[in-house]
Amino acid sequence: xxxxxxxxxxxxxxxxxxxxxxxxxxxxxxxxxxxxxxxxxxxxxxxxxxxxxxxxxxxxxxxxxxxxxxxxxxxxxxxxxxxxxxxxxxxxxxxxxxxxxxxxxxxxxxxxxxxxxxxxxxxxxxxxxxxxxxxxxxxxxxxxxxxxxxxxxxxxxxxxxxxxxxxxxxxxxxxxxxxxxxxxxxxxxxxxxxxxxxxxxxxxxxxxxxxxxxxxxxxxxxxxxxxxxxxxxxxxxxxxxxxxxxxxxxxxxxxxxxxxxxxxxxxxxxxxxxxxxxxxxxxxxxxxxxxxxxxxxxxxxxxxxxxxxxxxxxxxxxxxxxxxxxxxxxxxxxxxxxxxxxxxxxxxxxxxxxxxxxxxxxxxxxxxxxxxxxxxxxxxxxxxxxxxxxxxxxxxxxxxxxxxxxxxxxxxxxxxxxxxxxxxxxxxxxxxxxxxxxxxxxxxxxxxxxxxxxxxxxxxxxxxxxxxxxxxxxxxxxxxxxxxxxxxxxxxxxxxxxxxxxxxxxxxxxxxxxxxxxxxxxxxxxxxxxxxxxxxxxxxxxxxxxxxxxxxxxxxxxx
Amino acid sequence: xxxxxxxxxxxxxxxxxxxxxxxxxxxxxxxxxxxxxxxxxxxxxxxxxxxxxxxxxxxxxxxxxxxxxxxxxxxxxxxxxxxxxxxxxxxxxxxxxxxxxxxxxxxxxxxxxxxxxxxxxxxxxxxxxxxxxxxxxxxxxxxxxxxxxxxxxxxxxxxxxxxxxxxxxxxxxxxxxxxxxxxxxxxxxxxxxxxxxxxxxxxxxxxxxxxxxxxxxxxxxxxxxxxxxxxxxxxxxxxxxxxxxxxxxxxxxxxxxxxxxxxxxxxxxxxxxxxxxxxxxxxxxxxxxxxxxxxxxxxxxxxxxx
Numbered sequence: 001x002x003x004x005x006x007x008x009x010x011x012x013x014x015x016x017x018x019x020x021x022x023x024x025x026x027x028x029x030x031x032x033x034x035x036x037x038x039x040x041x042x043x044x045x046x047x048x049x050x051x052x053x054x055x056x057x058x059x060x061x062x063x064x065x066x067x068x069x070x071x072x073x074x075x076x077x078x079x080x081x082x083x084x085x086x087x088x089x090x091x092x093x094x095x096x097x098x099x100x101x102x103x104x105x106x107x108x109x110x111x112x113x114x115x116x117x118x119x120x121x122x123x124x125x126x127x128x129x130x131x132x133x134x135x136x137x138x139x140x141x142x143x144x145x146x147x148x149x150x151x152x153x154x155x156x157x158x159x160x161x162x163x164x165x166x167x168x169x170x171x172x173x174x175x176x177x178x179x180x181x182x183x184x185x186x187x188x189x190x191x192x193x194x195x196x197x198x199x200x201x202x203x204x205x206x207x208x209x210x211x212x213x214x215x216x217x218x219x220x221x222x223x224x225x226x227x228x229x230x231x232x233x234x235x236x237x238x239x240x241x242x243x244x245x246x247x248x249x250x251x252x253x254x255x256x257x258x259x260x261x262x263x264x265x266x267x268x269x270x271x272x273x274x275x276x277x278x279x280x281x282x283x284x285x286x287x288x289x290x291x292x293x294x295x296x297x298x299x300x301x302x303x304x305x306x307x308x309x310x311x312x313x314x315x316x317x318x319x320x321x322x323x324x325x326x327x328x329x330x331x332x333x334x335x336x337x338x339x340x341x342x343x344x345x346x347x348x349x350x351x352x353x354x355x356x357x358x359x360x361x362x363x364x365x366x367x368x369x370x371x372x373x374x375x376x377x378x379x380x381x382x383x384x385x386x387x388x389x390x391x392x393x394x395x396x397x398x399x400x401x402x403x404x405x406x407x408x409x410x411x412x413x414x415x416x417x418x419x420x421x422x423x424x425x426x427x428x429x430x431x432x433x434x435x436x437x438x439x440x441x442x443x444x445x446x447x448x449x450x451x452x453x454x455x456x457x458x459x460x461x462x463x464x465x466x467x468x469x470x471x472x473x474x475x476x477x478x479x480x481x482x483x484x485x486x487x488x489x490x491x492x493x494x495x496x497x498x499x500x501x502x503x504x505x506x507x508x509x510x511x512x513x514x515x516x517x518x519x520x521x522x523x524x525x526x527x528x529x530x531x532x533x534x535x536x537x538x539x540x541x542x543x544x545x546x547x548x549x550x551x552x553x554x555x556x557x558x559x
Numbered sequence: 560x561x562x563x564x565x566x567x568x569x570x571x572x573x574x575x576x577x578x579x580x581x582x583x584x585x586x587x588x589x590x591x592x593x594x595x596x597x598x599x600x601x602x603x604x605x606x607x608x609x610x611x612x613x614x615x616x617x618x619x620x621x622x623x624x625x626x627x628x629x630x631x632x633x634x635x636x637x638x639x640x641x642x643x644x645x646x647x648x649x650x651x652x653x654x655x656x657x658x659x660x661x662x663x664x665x666x667x668x669x670x671x672x673x674x675x676x677x678x679x680x681x682x683x684x685x686x687x688x689x690x691x692x693x694x695x696x697x698x699x700x701x702x703x704x705x706x707x708x709x710x711x712x713x714x715x716x717x718x719x720x721x722x723x724x725x726x727x728x729x730x731x732x733x734x735x736x737x738x739x740x741x742x743x744x745x746x747x748x749x750x751x752x753x754x755x756x757x758x759x760x761x762x763x764x765x766x767x768x769x770x771x772x773x774x775x776x777x778x779x780x781x782x783x784x785x786x787x788x789x790x791x792x793x794x795x796x797x798x799x800x801x802x803x804x805x806x807x808x809x810x811x812x813x814x815x816x817x818x819x820x821x822x823x824x825x826x827x828x829x830x831x832x833x834x835x836x837x838x839x840x841x842x843x844x845x846x847x848x849x850x851x852x853x854x855x856x857x858x859x860x861x862x863x864x865x
Contacts, residue, residue, distance in 0.1 A: 073813075076823065079639075080642055080643060085643075088599050162613065166598060169603065235642070236643075236644060250815065252652075252815035252816075277813065278815065279724050280819060281724075281810045283708065284711065284723060284811055287712070287723050288723050291723060293723070436826075437826060437827075438590060438591020438596050438828050439589075439590040439591050440591075441591060441596045442590050442596075443590070445604065456600075457600075459600070469601055475603070478604055
């Protein structure tokens with residue numbers, strides 16, 4: 001009969017479609033190739049120790065175990081693995097595994113020590129010229145030795161407008177940077193190469209935090225020849241001098257880093273490999289961690305008690321350089337009495353205890369404690385709703401509406417609700433509007449957001465990073481703070497280039513006292529500690545307050 | 560037949576142009592800009608302007624659109640703003656996962672839905688019918704991510720029968736396919752049921768029965784084929800919907816499919832990615848409509864293709 005055979009044909013077609021899909025799937029690996037391998041085996045389920053031999057695993061000087069694959073999950077894969085192009089913490093951390101910088105933070109302190117340099121640089125009398133000497137014998141993952149050629153390439157690449165780098169701020173203070181960014185120069189005037197391992201950098205003005213800039217992930221040194229040859233593809237096939245190199249990248253699925261056997265620091269790293277599985281959903285990541293398929297994970301808010309009380313896992317705590325704040329845009333709310341009243345109406349300790357599980361301290365200033373130049377003896381911000389009500393009455397603000405914007409996806413809803421409640425108790429109407437990232441970012445950069453609750457994690461440990469960002473007229477609008485005072489600008493500009501560390505500190509502290517305690521230019525809320533959880537057999541994290549940690553020192557007790 | 564297909568494809572081109580134009584306009588009307596969004600922390604206005612200029616985003620809009628269309632006609636869908644990768648390769652690497660998921664979900668949905676629909680129709684009014692209806696309605700109403708998370712929690716975490724997430728082996732395919740398949744199975748069951756009821760009441764069925772043909776022959780040889788037309792429509796829509804990416808299921812199970820590519824593109828205002836995925840959706844639906852129409856004629860020769 002003809003009819004059944006047509007139907008059969010249809011069914012056959014569907015079956016063939018299924019088979020075709022199944023077989024084509026085993027050839028996935030991205031169109032651009034390079035760095036990705038065909039998938040035969042999946043990410044390891046359960047423990048994957050390398051000690052399949054009879055002999056005991058190799059151990060380091062402090063009992064560290066060599067070997068093992070570290071399994072983690074990330075919510076979204078990095079867009080690029082190029083720290084010049086990306087501003088996310090995730091990429092910064094990845095960069096610390098793959099690349100190295102000239103200087104770095106020592107262990108868990110804010111002190112700097114040389115990484116790619118043979119010794120710390122010397123600075124000229126006027127504070128503008130730094131002389132550097134590189135370590136010799138450092139190799140990139142492709143075997144090529146690192147020389148000043150690579151340093152020159154890296155810095156000029158960042159400042160080349162065609163790169164569209166987002167982190168130009170790292171090198172912006174060097175003489176000739178502006179000319180390069182405007183396309184008027186193709187070489188950096190302030191960079192002077194004096195030999196295969198020696199070079200000098202001259203800044204437009206002295207800038208104390210310059211060396212801290214060089215310690216950030218965006219200042220990672222890239223391989224000149226390889227990166228130039230790869231062009232845009234470098235971002236997906238990175239090569240650096242770090243303790244790990246990229247082994248595999250299955251888009252939106254899995255990233256595998258493997259040990260760099262020629263890493264220039266003897267004895268590191270301990271791990272054989274690191275696996276980053278891309279799992280978009282937070283609860284799925286937690287389930288995988290609880291089951292033992294992941295070695296560490298962030299702690300979802302709802303799992304806080306479970307994670308900290310169960311005793312099954314290790315909790316890692318970091319005191320990072322952050323400040324959570326409330327901003328009332330000066331263009332919308334110019335009266336400082338209103339801002340003072342808002343500050344008095346907020347019970348910071350209560351929010352820390354109830355919403356943040358007690359894992360923070362009320363802020364006593366804008367610049368995070370631990371940074372030289374932060375306020376040290378400040379009285380803090382009291383909770384005094386009575387006084388707040390009084391001020392509001394005197395100024396005639398009863399019933400005033402403060403409109404705050406919230407970016408969809410940010411985890412500040414609970415805090416905003418608490419603030420709303422607390423402000424209503426003193427007669428203010430705090431209204432929260434939620435916007436998507438695109439609208440929020442655009443409005444913020446135009447200074448159009450009337451108020452918002454936010455946080456700032458220091459790019460470099462210096463008060464300039466806080467005060468300039470929010471109060472210098474060139475930046476204040478873009479953060480929707482809306483502050484502009486030429487006198488303050490002058491103080492900030494002067495302090496930035498001051499080479500006298502003590503005088504600088506004093507200037508910043510005075511400025512902060514004036515801007516925050518007298519003007520309530522911003523309302524600092526609290527500083528939070530960061531936590532993550534790991535399986536009990538994980539050791540070795542060096543959690544620096546800058547919070548861009550790497551896996552060089554991490555090891556698993558795979559027995 | 561071939562002429563018919565070509566004619567239909569040709570007619571689809573204005574659709575694609577219209578879709579791309581509307582998408583382009585919407586992307587530029589919506590507040591926000593891809594460069595500003597990419598800066599997680601502070602956005603220095605000078606840097607943003609410079610990058611916008613480099614990306615060609617300051618050119619007049621008609622120029623940008625024309626540039627996009629001309630390149631697209633040559634098969635060049637541009638490079639993602641975020642990842643710098645060619646968009647075509649991003650889509651190509653996401654397709655296998657989406658294809659696998661679609662194929663298996665469709666199989667599950669038809670394998671479960673059609674028999675249940677037939678059973679319901681033949682036992683109309685009975686307990687079986689009632690239970691099937693309630694179950695079907697629950698699955699259609701339940702949010703898909705909820706079903707996914709419950710399935711994951713039960714079969715992956717509690718019972719440990721199946722993997723919690725990932726997408727390497729056949730085992731990884733089971734839960735996501737079941738989650739998506741059961742949802743569509745419910746609709747297919749409903750459509751099959753009502754369509755069967757329609758057909759079974761027809762004269763020619765009574766004639767077949769009167770002729771003494773066995774019940775099974777009547778159902779499968781005569782009734783079912785004719786009842787399939789609405790079902791084919793639903794399956795066609797299902798395939799179209801699944802091929803464009805099942806964002807929620809992919810999120811919960813960690814599947815590297817088209818859904819994730821689309822949502823990331825949308826969130827970061829990655830114009831080339833958004834244009835490409837929307838265009839792909841339009842292409843898929845145009846093609847699926849053609850396929851569905853052709854299937855009608857295969858199933859019912861009374862339907863001629865004109």
